[in-house]
Amino acid sequence: MVQQSNIDSHRMKLGKIIGEGNFGEVHIGELMDKDDKTISEQVAIKTVKNADSVRSVSEFLEEATIMHNFDHPNVLSLLGVVIDEGKPYVIMPLMEHGDLRTFIGKPEQSFTVRDLLDFAHQVAKGMSYLEDARFVHRDLAARNCMVNQRRTVKIADFGLARDIYTEDYYRVVDKYRPLPVKWMALEALKHSKFTSKSDVWSYGVVLFELMTRGEKPYCHIDNVDLKRYLETGRRLEKPEVTPQCMSVTLLLYNSIDYTYDLMTRCWLEDPVERPSFAEICKVLEDIVSDDVDTKDH
Ligand code: ATP
Numbered sequence: 277m278v279q280q281s282n283i284d285s286h287r288m289k290l291g292k293i294i295g296e297g298n299f300g301e302v303h304i305g306e307l308m309d310k311d312d313k314t315i316s317e318q319v320a321i322k323t324v325k326n327a328d329s330v331r332s333v334s335e336f337l338e339e340a341t342i343m344h345n346f347d348h349p350n351v352l353s354l355l356g357v358v359i360d361e362g363k364p365y366v367i368m369p370l371m372e373h374g375d376l377r378t379f380i381g382k383p384e385q386s387f388t389v390r391d392l393l394d395f396a397h398q399v400a401k402g403m404s405y406l407e408d409a410r411f412v413h414r415d416l417a418a419r420n421c422m423v424n425q426r427r428t429v430k431i432a433d434f435g436l437a438r439d440i441y442t443e444d445y446y447r448v449v450d451k452y453r454p455l456p457v458k459w460m461a462l463e464a465l466k467h468s469k470f471t472s473k474s475d476v477w478s479y480g481v482v483l484f485e486l487m488t489r490g491e492k493p494y495c496h497i498d499n500v501d502l503k504r505y506l507e508t509g510r511r512l513e514k515p516e517v518t519p520q521c522m523s524v525t526l527l528l529y530n531s532i533d534y535t536y537d538l539m540t541r542c543w544l545e546d547p548v549e550r551p552s553f554a555e556i557c558k559v560l561e562d563i564v565s566d567d568v569d570t571k572d573h
Contacts, residue, residue, distance in 0.1 A: 281344060283307070283356035283367060290321055290365075295374070298435070299336050300325040307355065307367060319355060322366040333364060335435070340366045342434045345409070350402030352422055352432040371422035371430065379423045381490030389531050390564065391427075392486045396535070397560045398429040399482055404553035406431070407472040414470045416478040417459045418485040457499040458492075462545060465503045473547035479556065480542025487515040487535055511543045534563045 287308045295302040305321040326332040343354040343366075358365040373379045376395065380387065399421055406413060413420075413431065420433035461477035463469040481493050493512055497505055514536040538559050544550050551559065 281354070281356055283358050285358045285360040285365075288321065288358045288360075288365060288367065294320070297322075299332060304370065305367070318370045320368045320370045321358075322368065324364055327363045336366070337364055339434050340364075342411075343368070346405075348402055348405040349428060350398045350430055351405060352430040369424065369430075371432075372425040373423035373427070375419050375432075376421040376423055376429055377418035377485060377490045380418065380486060387489070389487075392489075393531060393535070393560060393564055395423075395427075395429050396483055396486050397557065397564070399431065399479065400553050400556045400560060402429070402431040403475060403479060404557055407475070407553045410472075412470050412472055413475050413478075414464075415456050415459070416475050416482060417456055418482050418490065421482070457502055458494050461547065462503070462506050463547060465506070471547060472553070473550050476542050476547075476550045476553065476556070479553070480539040481512070483535055483539045483542070484512050484515060487532060491515070509545075511540060531563050534559075538563075 287310070289306040289308065291304040291306065293301045294304050300323040303321045303323065305319050307316050307319045309316045322336075324332055324336040337357070340354055340357055343352065346353055352368055352371070355367040355369065358367065376399075379385065380392070380395070399416075402421075403413070403416065413434070415433055415435065416431070420431070422430050422432045424430070456478075457465065459478040459481045461469075461474035464474045464477075484493055485491065494502060494505070515532065538551075538556065541549075541551055542556075
């Protein structure tokens with residue numbers, strides 16, 4: 277829940293580095309109570325690499341400002357911002373399992389198909405909230421979703437996100453960031469047109485990542501060839517249930533079929549024909565409940 281924005285620097289204890297991004301490092305940390313004596317919670321603290329650059333700092337804080345608006349269990353929130361000796365620190369809930377792609381790819385973690393569908397459902401719920409708020413994420417991918425100890429998935433990385441309240445869509449090519457080509461909708465690749473429906477396309481790729489436990493999409497196609505590939509109507513193929521998957525999943529063959537059907541609807545050429553995130557949530561609920569009815573006990 278969004279609680280506060282500016283936090284007194286004395287309340288923040290910076291720990292070891294747990295990750296690195298384009299702008300800076302992410303540390304584990306502690307947030308002390310207002311009396312500075314007891315730990316109120318473990319947190320993640322993002323720092324900016326180049327604190328002297330006005331552009332870096334303002335872009336860094338822009339992401340924090342975007343996060344400040346959100347209040348949903350499946351969207352990463354902002355706990356606050358600390359400014360210490362002119363350097364900004366962004367404080368967020370700690371997501372102990374790190375990003376979703378790494379998490380699902382860990383061979384030592386066991387997942388049932390139901391678990392993977394539950395992650396998919398959580399991402400869809402978070403995206404449905406953003407869709408209602410008329411926010412376009414533009415970089416939805418499993419690597420940009422985070423997982424906490426209770427396996428709650430939260431959408432993160434709002435570096436490319438935009439409020440489209442006054443526009444039908446947002447057009448931009450940011451020359452400073454690599455484009456997430458293999459997650460991008462055809463109209464985003466062709467015309468830099470980003471809408472909630474281009475986020476839906478990316479969501480279809482996230483479903484593929486989930487069902488393959490983190491396989492790279494279009495691994496045999498170069499980024500430069502992707503647009504032509506998609507223009508001919510071709511799409512990602514149905515994920516195979518690999519032996520590696522089989523050993524750790526309660527096999528629900530039908531759910532793979534139903535999920536692939538959902539993916540292909542997310543990749544329809546006409547954005548209007550793609551489902552909304554609210555519809556995706558409903559489809560996933562149906563797949564899971566159908567599975568309960570047909571499962572062998
Ligand atoms: P950007 O392009 O905005 O720099 P990024 O995902 O490459 O995005 P960060 O958002 O800075 O970089 O995150 C870097 C890494 O830090 C992540 O991949 C993740 O492993 C870790 N991380 C980020 N946020 C959290 C968090 N709230 N809890 C735990 N780990 C986190």
